[in-house]
Amino acid sequence: MKLAISSEQVQHCRAMALAIAHEVQMEISRMSTISVERSLLRLLGMEGATAGIPWVNVFLEQIQEHNVLEDGALYWLGNTLCATDLSISQIGQEVGEGRLDVVKTVRHPLKDIQASIAAVTMESLRRIFLLRAQRRQFRNGLPIHVSPLLYVIVASGNIHDDIAQAKAAAEQGADVIAVIRSTAQSLLDFVPEGVTTEGFGGTYATQANYRLMRAALDEVSRKTGRYIHQVNYCSGLCMAEIAALAILEGLDLMVNDALYGILFRDLNMVRTMIDQHFSRYLLGLFDLIIVTGEDNLIKTVDAFQEYYIVLTSQFINEQLAKQAGMEEKQIGLGHAAELDPSLPDSFLWELVQAQLVRQIFPHSPVKFMPPTRYISGNIFFAHVLDTLFNLVAIWTGQEIILLGMPTEGIHTPYVQDRYLSLESAMHLRSAACSLRKELNFRQNGKSKARAQGILDQTESTLSEIEQIGLWTALNRGMFSQIKRSRKGGRGYEGVFPISQFYLNPFLDQELVKRARKIAR
Amino acid sequence: MTSIEEVRPYGDRLNDGAIQISFSLPIPLSAQSKEAAKQVAGKLGLEHLRLIYAQDLGNSFSFYIIYGRTSGSINLSSIHIPTVDIPQMDFWQINDLLAHELKKTVTVVGATMGADAHTVGLDAILSAKGFGGESGLERYPQFKIYNLGAQVPAEEVLREIIEQKADVALISQVVTQRQSHLQNLSYLEDLLEGEELRQDLILICGGPYIDTEVALEVGFDAGFGPGTTPSQVASFVVNELLRRRRA
Numbered sequence: 001m002k003l004a005i006s007s008e009q010v011q012h013c014r015a016m017a018l019a020i021a022h023e024v025q026m027e028i029s030r031m032s033t034i035s036v037e038r039s040l041l042r043l044l045g046m047e048g049a050t051a052g053i054p055w056v057n058v059f060l061e062q063i064q065e066h067n068v069l070e071d072g073a074l075y076w077l078g079n080t081l082c083a084t085d086l087s088i089s090q091i092g093q094e095v096g097e098g099r100l101d102v103v104k105t106v107r108h109p110l111k112d113i114q115a116s117i118a119a120v121t122m123e124s125l126r127r128i129f130l131l132r133a134q135r136r137q138f139r140n141g142l143p144i145h146v147s148p149l150l151y152v153i154v155a156s157g158n159i160h161d162d163i164a165q166a167k168a169a170a171e172q173g174a175d176v177i178a179v180i181r182s183t184a185q186s187l188l189d190f191v192p193e194g195v196t197t198e199g200f201g202g203t204y205a206t207q208a209n210y211r212l213m214r215a216a217l218d219e220v221s222r223k224t225g226r227y228i229h230q231v232n233y234c235s236g237l238c239m240a241e242i243a244a245l246a247i248l249e250g251l252d253l254m255v256n257d258a259l260y261g262i263l264f265r266d267l268n269m270v271r272t273m274i275d276q277h278f279s280r281y282l283l284g285l286f287d288l289i290i291v292t293g294e295d296n297l298i299k300t301v302d303a304f305q306e307y308y309i310v311l312t313s314q315f316i317n318e319q320l321a322k323q324a325g326m327e328e329k330q331i332g333l334g335h336a337a338e339l340d341p342s343l344p345d346s347f348l349w350e351l352v353q354a355q356l357v358r359q360i361f362p363h364s365p366v367k368f369m370p371p372t373r374y375i376s377g378n379i380f381f382a383h384v385l386d387t388l389f390n391l392v393a394i395w396t397g398q399e400i401i402l403l404g405m406p407t408e409g410i411h412t413p414y415v416q417d418r419y420l421s422l423e424s425a426m427h428l429r430s431a432a433c434s435l436r437k438e439l440n441f442r443q444n445g446k447s448k449a450r451a452q453g454i455l456d457q458t459e460s461t462l463s464e465i466e467q468i469g470l471w472t473a474l475n476r477g478m479f480s481q482i483k484r485s486r487k488g489g490r491g492y493e494g495v496f497p498i499s500q501f502y503l504n505p506f507l508d509q510e511l512v513k514r515a516r517k518i519a520r
Numbered sequence: 521m522t523s524i525e526e527v528r529p530y531g532d533r534l535n536d537g538a539i540q541i542s543f544s545l546p547i548p549l550s551a552q553s554k555e556a557a558k559q560v561a562g563k564l565g566l567e568h569l570r571l572i573y574a575q576d577l578g579n580s581f582s583f584y585i586i587y588g589r590t591s592g593s594i595n596l597s598s599i600h601i602p603t604v605d606i607p608q609m610d611f612w613q614i615n616d617l618l619a620h621e622l623k624k625t626v627t628v629v630g631a632t633m634g635a636d637a638h639t640v641g642l643d644a645i646l647s648a649k650g651f652g653g654e655s656g657l658e659r660y661p662q663f664k665i666y667n668l669g670a671q672v673p674a675e676e677v678l679r680e681i682i683e684q685k686a687d688v689a690l691i692s693q694v695v696t697q698r699q700s701h702l703q704n705l706s707y708l709e710d711l712l713e714g715e716e717l718r719q720d721l722i723l724i725c726g727g728p729y730i731d732t733e734v735a736l737e738v739g740f741d742a743g744f745g746p747g748t749t750p751s752q753v754a755s756f757v758v759n760e761l762l763r764r765r766r767a
């Protein structure tokens with residue numbers, strides 16, 4: 001099945017998106033954020049909290065108070081390693097419990113600091129590459145591999161209930177389990193610590209919760225013979241830090257999108273773009289898949305008229321991810337139709353849009369999102385719409401299908417809701433598997449016109465954004481009619497320009513190469 | 521003929537009392553679990569039970585669909601719903617009343633409070649675009665709207681109410697897990713009481729799981745649920761102003 005669209009036009013869109021992404025990149029390249037710095041400390045093994053406050057936060061507050069934030073966390077960690085006999089973990093504890101001020105340690109020469117940080121970074125890289133390789137081996141060694149992957153969420157607020165439901169879902173046929181985060185965790189400028197049982201509309205993302213869920217999913221993977229993927233969300237003020245924790249704890253996918261934070265959480269755009277860039281760099285390096293949030297862009301505006309903004313954002317997101325070193329197969333672009341079911345031909349438009357994204361991004365494991373906004377409390381009709389959605393997903397050959405729930409209009413899913421959804425999706429995965437080879441669009445029919453219309457609008461929108469830049473586009477409300485200013489929103493105070501002492505050897509490609517080799 | 525004193529569920533014959541339910545149990549499927557499921561339905565008062573579908577959900581969960589009948593009946597005339605009974609007015613009538621009779625511009629502060637980030641419902645009522653084919657309150661010439669958006673702390677709502685000398689506060693709450701909406705609403709009401717502002721304010725909440733009963737429980741004047749249109753809210757406000765003037 002194929003839509004007749006011009007590949008030159010698609011190339012033109014890509015070229016413009018690249019220019020847009022490049023401009024953003026240039027502007028943020030000499031800057032860092034407190035979240036990026038905390039992620040570095042986490043990668044080096046600083047884990048723990050005192051009275052609920054993570055040690056990495058206290059560490060950053062110290063260097064902020066002494067006005068030496070611009071040197072970055074690793075400069076001061078390196079100096080402390082040189083000046084004391086403490087391990088990184090001990091430094092964390094001493095700092096966290098208020099016994100050590102890293103800025104008051106005896107100053108050592110820069111080259112000693114660099115050497116000590118390079119050594120611990122090397123060790124961290126090696127350890128993580130090894131963990132990732134083991135995980136890959138585990139996955140490849142399991143007997144059953146299915147496609148597309150069926151993705152469901154758990155969101156009880158209590159990690160133990162989440163685990164019980166996740167295991168049941170896996171046994172029912174789910175391949176991907178996402179634990180929804182507690183409402184507004186994305187606004188916290190720290191990652192809560194420990195195992196949690198009290199979330200609202202979701203469960204807190206913590207390192208300990210990740211670890212528990214990972215163990216449970218590995219267990220059920222062995223039982224079912226299929227690898228069960230673990231997903232969580234890192235968009236928000238702790239984007240880079242949560243990405244680091246996901247890497248350490250063996251997650252497979254990360255929902256990762258600065259635009260979502262900017263538009264729907266009022267996060268500062270500079271802050272979250274920097275966090276996004278570094279998180280994507282790390283996720284790409286350790287071969288996790290990111291999934292982006294374009295589906296949200298049409299939740300509050302006319303989804304038929306403004307669909308082009310989804311495609312526009314996908315083009316830009318792809319280039320931003322590539323700038324961070326990611327490969328196309330690691331970039332799961334978000335897609336949704338969210339069409340009003342009372343619109344005539346809504347099913348055809350859904351099909352066309354799904355085919356369009358599949359064709360334009362053939363290597364992206366698109367995260368294919370179900371209808372949500374027109375799902376009411378009528379659970380039976382919701383199941384009808386979800387089944388049609390599943391049909392579109394299979395028909396257009398999507399790779400990751402996020403299943404809609406009959407109770408979408410009511411609550412986060414009950415255990416039987418997932419079963420009903422999985423049953424429908426598995427039915428279509430088998431019943432409709434050859435459709436795309438057998439059927440095609442009529443030439444020059446309505447489908448072609450719709451696809452062309454979307455592409456034309458996307459092209460002209462990208463060209464406008466290329467001229468004014470992404471920041472200004474956000475400022476003018478070009479995305480979902482929401483206006484955001486460059487210095488407004490949450491978290492801007494956590495952005496800083498880096499000094500000449502600043503170090504981050506995780507970016508050092510030589511070091512990365514060596515670590516990768518040793519890990520093999 | 522259905523008697524309003526004795527209303528029963530209807531499947532395909534009057535008074536058959538037919539009901540279908542579905543639920544899960546945290547035990548694996550077995551002959552015993554199926555009987556347990558039927559007994560659950562029995563404890564709900566259902567009779568003539570038929571377990572028509574049962575499925576193991578894995579990890580010690582199981583799912584059941586049961587049909588049964590109830591002999592219970594309801595006397596409609598004994599049911600009293602706390603509705604806010606007010607005459608509905610349209611855009612023109614509302615403006616007319618405000619401009620000529622009440623001679624007043626109504627200042628409204630609206631927000632989605634707490635950690636809740638949902639704005640579509642509030643915007644449906646407030647923004648010019650409106651909802652259900654009606655324009656929103658921003659289009660009403662006698663209304664002045666301050667829409668604070670989402671994720672607004674109660675303290676900020678309070679500050680804005682004071683600053684703008686608001687006549688009406690419109691609070692949206694969509695996320696209800698662990699009763700967070702009730703906590704948020706009561707908290708704002710307490711703050712307003714503390715500042716002695718509650719009396720003079722028309723305090724209204726709304727959201728998919730809100731109704732008047734919920735609203736009264738948390739000390740609000742009215743609550744609006746799914747499908748609410750802007751003119752319904754405006755009608756309530758105008759009627760309340762009239763009532764308060766008379767009182």
Ligand code: B12
Pocket residue numbers: 180181182183184200201202264296299300372373374375376407408409410411412413635636637638639640641642644645651690691692693694695696697724725726727728729744745746747748749753
């Ligand atoms: C769109 C949407 C979002 C968007 C919101 C974008 C935005 N700017 O609003 C995004 C993607 C951001 C989002 C996020 C989340 N969402 Co949401 N979302 C929805 C969705 C799909 C539609 C809601 C909607 O727009 N309805 C349309 C409007 C017009 O309807 P309405 O709100 O009922 O409003 C009408 C009336 O209620 C009334 N009304 C509403 N407010 C007011 C106020 C006043 C004063 C008055 C008078 C009347 C009134 O008038 C309106 C017009 O008639 C629903 C699912 C569904 N189908 O309902 C889930 C849903 C509401 N979301 C849910 C959840 C849990 C979340 C998250 C918390 C998930 C998470 N853990 O991350 C997040 C976090 C957001 C947060 N911090 O609060 C749950 C809520 C469950 C519950 N009962 O608590 C739902 C039901 C989905 C589900 N099944 O899990 N969501």
